[in-house]
Each structure stands twice: as structure tokens, then as C-alpha cells.
Amino acid sequence: MDEFTRRLVPDGLWEIVEPLIPASPKRAQGGGIPRADDWQVFAAVVFVLTTGCAWRLLPPVFGVSHQTAHRRFTEWSEAALWAKLHRAVLDRLGAAGEIDWSRAIVDGASLRAKKGDH
DSSP: OOOOHHHSHHHHHHHHHHSSSSOOOOOTTOSSSOOOOHHHHHHHHHHHHHHOOGGGGOOOOSSSSSHHHHHHHHHHTTTTTTHHHHHHHHHHHHHHTTOGGGOOOGGGGOOOOOOOOO
């Protein structure tokens, strides 16, 4: 793993992310080429999402193709990885007392309105 990738996804972040990544699907026929490393793919996805880079312009420094990065992003999105990661980071910050709840707000527009009697 090169320095650039480690700066995008430091050990502390990877420690939170790794257990949340869904198991890779098994190939019915077996064989094939080995699956790309999750850390490298995650770093590539973080790069695309934080820079706005087009998938097809993903720099080769990540060691994965843009097709692989996009396919894994789609798999992880369908498995709700991003919501799970958000929750895990909030849980860790909360446990460390690093969330200032006095500045928290609830957006009523995101709650469903009740029908019927009031």
C-alpha cells in the first residue's frame, strides 16, 4: 500500500471499515482471477467520492481498474455499507465523548406525517 492510499484510508479508518465490508460472493464455477484487495478498492472509491473524479479517470496508483472500483462501490452501496460506516463512526465518536449534542438538530421534513386523528 503506497503513502497516498494510506493517507486517504489510514489504519484507524480501515479498522472501522473492514468488519463492515460484506463477504465477497463465491463463484459457482470456482477459479478466475483473485478478487482485488478491499483496502485498495475502498481507497479508490474514497478518492472518486471526495474529488469528484470520473470513474473512468481513476488514477492507476490505486492498482484497481475503474470498472472494479465502480462495481465494488455498487455492491457496497446495495449492502448499505455507507450507512453502516456512518453509524460506526458516530458510535465511536459518541463513546469517546466527542459529539456535542447541544448542536444537534432534527429535521422534521425527514419524518413521515401521521394520517388520521390528531
